[in-house]
Amino acid sequence: MRKTDTGTEYGAPFRRAEGGAVYVAPANLPAGARIYFFTRLGGVSQPPYDSLNVSRKVGDAPEAVEENLALIRAAMDGRPAAWVRQVADCVPVALVGEREVGMIHSGWRGTLAGVSGKAARTLGGSGLRAYIGPSIRRCCYEVSPELAAKFAAQFGEEVVSGRNLSLQDAIRWDLERAGVEVHDLELCSGCRLDLFYSHRKEGPLTGRNLASVVREAR
Ligand SMILES: [Zn+2]
Numbered sequence: 001m002r003k004t005d006t007g008t009e010y011g012a013p014f015r016r017a018e019g020g021a022v023y024v025a026p027a028n029l030p031a032g033a034r035i036y037f038f039t040r041l042g043g044v045s046q047p048p049y050d051s052l053n054v055s056r057k058v059g060d061a062p063e064a065v066e067e068n069l070a071l072i073r074a075a076m077d078g079r080p081a082a083w084v085r086q087v088a089d090c091v092p093v094a095l096v097g098e099r100e101v102g103m104i105h106s107g108w109r110g111t112l113a114g115v116s117g118k119a120a121r122t123l124g125g126s127g128l129r130a131y132i133g134p135s136i137r138r139c140c141y142e143v144s145p146e147l148a149a150k151f152a153a154q155f156g157e158e159v160v161s162g163r164n165l166s167l168q169d170a171i172r173w174d175l176e177r178a179g180v181e182v183h184d185l186e187l188c189s190g191c192r193l194d195l196f197y198s199h200r201k202e203g204p205l206t207g208r209n210l211a212s213v214v215r216e217a218r
Helices: 062-075 108-112 115-123 145-155 167-177
Strands: 014-016 022-024 033-038 083-087 091-096 101-106 129-132 181-184 209-215
Touching (some): 091 115, 091 209, 101 115, 101 209, 108 115
Parallel strands (some): 129 181
Antiparallel strands (some): 083 209, 091 101, 091 129
């Protein structure tokens, strides 16, 4: 039986599942596909892990993490997730094809190595779409001049502004060359500490978000 998720005070694309877990649900999804970029809201963890932390490795109480994972499973309504990944500032990229799905976790190293384009080519098929989830963006992501120069050389000058880097634009460049239609949710984890965890902004004592993508059998 399908549950009815409700909206939140944050408006679209935020949804609150029965049980309370709040996630971002991209628009423009093909029929049968569901993507859940979970926020930090709606869980049971105490500060500084408040509240929907899914990592056992950051010092949070194990019982709280278990309960959060149960809330997440309930939000997904028992659907088997093709991929789940823990995310703080790295970029979660959901790939949705005709039959296959994948979730990529692209930090700066992975982005330089072209992991998104490689994953898209491995997944294959036509009509692949990518959804770039909440992650640290150009406004909040300052890197060394050396790293900025590396990205500019590989992906074009547009991906950097001074020392500020847009991993999302580099990932878009990579995916478009692999023939993928790219949708960027344009949500910055660094700007919205009320909604997302940010290792870069909050230091090591923070939680981890979870992202998942599901393709229902047709
Ligand atoms: Zn920002």
